[in-house]
Amino acid sequence: MVAPRRAAPSSLLLIGPVLIGLALLAAGCDEAPSGATAAPASPPPPSVTVVTLRQQEIPITSILPGRTTPFRVVEIRPxxxxxxxxxxxxxxxxxxxxxxxxxxDPAPFEAAVRRSQAALARAEAAVGAATGTVNRYRTLARAQAVSQQNLENAEATLRQAQADVVSARAALDTARIDLGYTxxxxxxxxxxxxxxxxxxxxxxxxxxxALVTVAQLDPIYVDLTQPSAALLQQRRDIAEGVLRRPSADLAVARLVLQDGSDYPHAGEIQFSEVIVDQGTGSVTLRAVFPNPDQLLLPGMFVRARVEEGVTNRALLVPQRAVSRTPRGEPMAFVVNGEGVVEQRVLRANRAVGHDWLVTGGLNPGDRVVLEGFQRIRAGSRVNATEGSVTAAGS
Missing domain, CATH: 2.40.50.100 (RNA polymerase II/Efflux pump adaptor protein, barrel-sandwich hybrid domain)
Structure with missing residues (x-):
């Protein structure tokens, strides 16, 4: 009796996967499609909070460093x-x-005064004698008892004596002045x-x-430094009506002391230098402050808040709505009328409270993204909701 042949192990390994594949294919064929597969729904646009920019009237201030200097300084010398x-x-x-x-010590000068007094008395006596001689010679000259030459000599002697009196009086005045200087x-x-x-x-x-120095500290000067470019822009704004101020050189200033406290008295900018420092590119503004309590001493470092003027064209953007480009430029996202995000590069070099004062890149009526800009990019469509911000400087 012949024994049955067993399949080779390699043949069994190949048959298994084939059978499994046929079973899966049959199962797929049994499920008839009931209709076309639905496309995935697109996600809704992200929601953002925006703030609409409007021009405002606000005071414009600058923070400038400075040092105090005496109002007047006198070095006393003898x-x-x-x-x-x-x-x-x-x-x-x-x-x-x-x-x-x-x-x-006044003793030598007191002696000089007495000496000058004696010289004056001697000169006055000489005038008296010369006056008497002239009067006699005039009488004798009319009677032709003395010559005309003698009379002229006597008159010349009188004039010399009178000049000596004037000189002696001047010397006496000088001696008295020197005595006073002691x-x-x-x-x-x-x-x-x-x-x-x-x-x-x-x-x-x-x-x-010097024997001593006397400094007048009430009022007191504060010399502030300001970049010349900022001064030019400020004067240009005043000339164009962007800033309103009574004068280009007169402005109110308030001090912040070294310990961070506010100085209680306001000062006034008096003038600005006409020469720009070549090393720093800045000009010096001189302000005068009352100092009744002698709180400000010469040489103190202070910071001054200078009121440049008032503008009614200010566009204020909350600082949290402004970010930076890879180049470090300030930028903000704006939602246009079609609900599409635009990226704007700003010109903002001044902080006003918690806002940036924007002078370029934005216009009144622009809707700036205040919240949710982390989920958007330029060109994306968003669902914008108007938000509110606190007043500038609060």
Missing amino acids: QVGGLLRDRLFTEGEAVAVGQPLFQI RVTSPIAGRTGRAGITTGALVTASQDE
Whole structure:
């Protein structure tokens, strides 16, 4: 009896997959299509919140750095030489106009006054004698008792004596002035600094070293620096009516001190320099501030908020609606009338509160995307809903 042949293992491996494929094909053929397959529905456009831009009337301010300088500074120097006998003030105290500060030894100058007084008396006596001689000679000359030459000589002597009186009086005035200079006084009201020379020192007239410095601090100057380009733009805006201000050089300023606190008194811009600094490209604006409490001292660094003017053409865009392009330029998304997103590059170089003051790239009536711009791109269609923002500067 012959044993049945067994299939080779490789043949069994090939038959299995073939049978499975035939079964799947038969199953597919049994399901008849009931109709065409429906296309997937397109997603709805993303929703965004927009704000419609409108021109507003707002004050325009600039933040400028500056330093305080005294309103007036006087270096006190002696006008006559001598021994410095007394100091008549306390260093750092406030002094009034004409208040004595130093006393130079007056003894030599008092002697000079007495000497000048004696010279004047001698000259006046000589005038008296010469006047009597002239009167006698005139009488004798009419009687031809003296010659005309003698009379003319006597009159010349009188005129010389009178000139000597004038000279002696001038010398006496000079001596008295020098005596007055021995008491050194303050020419302005202000606050004194440190005394440069101690009592007992010998001083000379108009010496290089000052005895003391007196600075007037009320009011006080603040010198601010502003880029020349910003100053030109500001004046151009005023000329074109974009900014309204009484004068191109007069403006109100308020100070922010080094500790961040606000200075309580407002100041006023007085003038701007006519020369641009070649190193920094900026000009200096000088403002004057009242300083009744002596809170501002010379040399302090401050920041000033300068009111440039008022504009009624301002377009304010919330800062959260502005992003940056890869090149670092400010940009915003705008929804046009067809609901399509446009990308706009802006010109915005000034912050007003929580907004950007836009001077280019946007127009009144544009709808700027305020929320939801993370889900959109230029050219996409969106569903825009009008939103609201807080007032500028709040």
